[in-house]
Amino acid sequence: MKMRAFIPFAVALGLVGSVAGQGCYPPFTMVGSKCVYMETALEMSWQEARDYCKGLAGDSSAADFATFPVCDDYVAFGRYLALNAPINKTVWVGAHTLFTPNMWQWISGEDLQTGVPFWSYSEDFDGTENCAAADGDFYYRLVDDHCDQVKNFVCEMPLMRNGHEAKLASTPRAAAGPECKDHGIVVGDFCYVFYQHEESWEVAEEKCRTDHHDQGGELYYPADCHEFTHMAHHLEATENTNSYWVGGVDISGKEEWTWVNGENIPGGPPYWATGEPSHNHDNEPREHCTVMAAEKRYYLQDVHCADRHPYICKLHYI
Known part of the structure; x- marks a missing residue:
């Protein structure tokens, strides 16, 4: 499938500046701590969709497939899709296997473990489906699929504040593990x-x-x-x-x-x-x-x- 070369007018408007008081350039929308854009008119293969996402930003900033390595962001994303995506749609996101079957990773570099909290519990990972999509039939949790299948998709652009990319704080963790009593x-x-x-x-x-x-x-x-x-x-x-x-x-x-x-x-x-x-x-x-x-x-x-x-x-x- 040949990728379309045009960029929608609303997207073009979003590239020339941000709306005052917002953290995302239109048509990107704040979802959790992410600026995301859901494409519902075009369906593409995983790689074509990724190339399309990268093209949305022009030369102004980095854009790519949306990734959600932090659980709270993925929960916010799932609820956003439940409210805004066409019913029971499945949309490509930025995760795929790396090196060997079922070794999953977000394209932003973080490992993606199977099971809770991102994946559908019924996913069987047969080793031939190497790209990930959020599936409306499973509360928009992840499923694997063949990368050449065509789907809608979700893009991401860095969060912008005062002309700079925001640096998100990592989730705090205990400095040292507790010592448990009562056979804990x-x-x-x-x-x-x-x-x-x-x-x-x-x-x-x-x-x-x-x-x-x-x-x-x-x-x-x-x-x-x-x-x-x-x-x-x-x-x-x-x-x-x-x-x-x-x-x-x-x-x-x-x-x-x-x-x-x-x-x-x-x-x-x-x-x-x-x-x-x-x-x-x-x-x-x-x-x-x-x-x-x-x-x-x-x-x-x-x-x-x-x-x-x-x-x-x-x-x-x-």
Whole structure:
């Protein structure tokens, strides 16, 4: 397919200057901390789309495929697509395999691990599909596809403030790992106790509070996407097939999901598996409680609270 040479009038306008008070030149839009442009009129192969993205900036600045190595940016991007993309579209983004099959990397240089939080849990990575796209059928999580397929695509341009590219601060991390008590282990920056005996959700929640009272124990819930990602990858690395109770609950029975600390659990990415939570008002008994589900690569799934599962306690004090 031969790439079209023209640049839309709106794009050309965006190249000559920024709109006062905005961090992105039109037609690029601020999504999370990124300036992105979604092309919905043209469909191209992955490489053609990348060349098109690079051409949008002319000589003024670097433009390329959009990349989202930071989870919060990818979540913002997925929600932007859900609101603005044609229904159930799949759009190319800037990720592909490097050197060997299934060694994924963003074109900006960061490694891209499979599973939580970026990929569809059902992706099977057959080794022949080497380019990544965000798929509307899977909450706009990533799927792999043949690079010569034609799709819409998303471009990125550096964020501009006062004529300079903004330097984004990296996510702060603990200077040193904690020392865990009560047979806890460190995963990422926190201590957790993994119980392999099975309990109902209510019993698991109570045991975390009472058995680890001195450490501020609670049934596990993530403070953010970074913590959730660490936990999911840890559970996958243990190579067991258990699904674990975690501290998400529909306490009102009206599909109003919160963590046990009272904070809202947003729908879609980064926490829920595609199609979850799946219960509705006709389910009897209702599925009010959450597990990190092994069969869904440890994304969240809603299940019956009386079911019995292993569980994870999070320790807030050490």
